[in-house]
Amino acid sequence: MDGEAQERFREFVESRSSALLRTAVLLSGGDRHAAEDLLQNALIKVAGRWNRIDEPEAYVRQILYRQQVSRWRLKWRRREVTVAEPPDTGATADDSAAEQRLVIRAALARLTARQRSVLVLRYFEDLPEAEVARILGCSVGTVRSTTHRSLARLRAVAPELAGLTVPEPMPGLSPLEVRP
Incomplete structure (x- = not known):
């Protein structure tokens, strides 16, 4: 170079x-x-x-x-991740957004790597299903079914997302909201 x-x-x-x-x-x-x-x-x-x-x-x-x-x-063994708890101070708008990001990150960590990858590509990167399928080397139908199952699993393993309002700077997150 x-x-x-x-x-x-x-x-x-x-x-x-x-x-x-x-x-x-x-x-x-x-x-x-x-x-x-x-x-x-x-x-x-x-x-x-x-x-x-x-x-x-x-x-x-x-x-x-x-x-x-x-x-x-490769199905590597999942390692435990330790994280420091955020300080408990008076909540501001920035603190609320940061807390929501932590909740979403923790919820995504409870999914399998494949489920997490599909959701990140679809909703955080806002890619169409065809592009996700191309990147992951699978069919569009696989992306659709994996997305459906991933969202269902996310709702099951992360009930703390119920009623979570997504702040404006993160527009692609609304499909991750958990609805009753």
């Missing part, structure tokens, strides 16, 4: 890393360390092909999804 390409890659990483890390955290079920590893591996792959990539963000996201799919296909 020449100096100019290296500088463009550096700018891309600086400008898009936080958004890509959020996606990786969702895909990894809230495990920030696993998400950082996932993103780092994806960026290493992109760096080697940087001069041949037309849309780097789409390419990185596809690598993230495929790596996560590979992880759940």
Whole structure:
């Protein structure tokens, strides 16, 4: 990679890393360390092909999804994730949104990796079913049935989502609301 390409890659990483890390955290079920590893591996792959990539963000996201799919296909044993409890202070609008994100992240962590991947792609990334099927290497019917079963399981394992109102900055989340 020449100096100019290296500088463009550096700018891309600086400008898009936080958004890509959020996606990786969702895909990894809230495990920030696993998400950082996932993103780092994806960026290493992109760096080697940087001069041949037309849309780097789409390419990185596809690598993230495929790596996560590979992880759940390997059926690695699920490790326990310990998380510090947030401080109990007076709630503000920002605290409420942060609390909702934690509840959603914890609920997603209770799903299988495949279920989580389908929901993240469909509702957090707002991708159409055909694109999700292409990324995950399955049929559109499989995406539909997995989405249906994933939402049903989410409602069963996370009753705390019932009545949860989704803040405006997270528009793709409304289908995850649990309705009686």
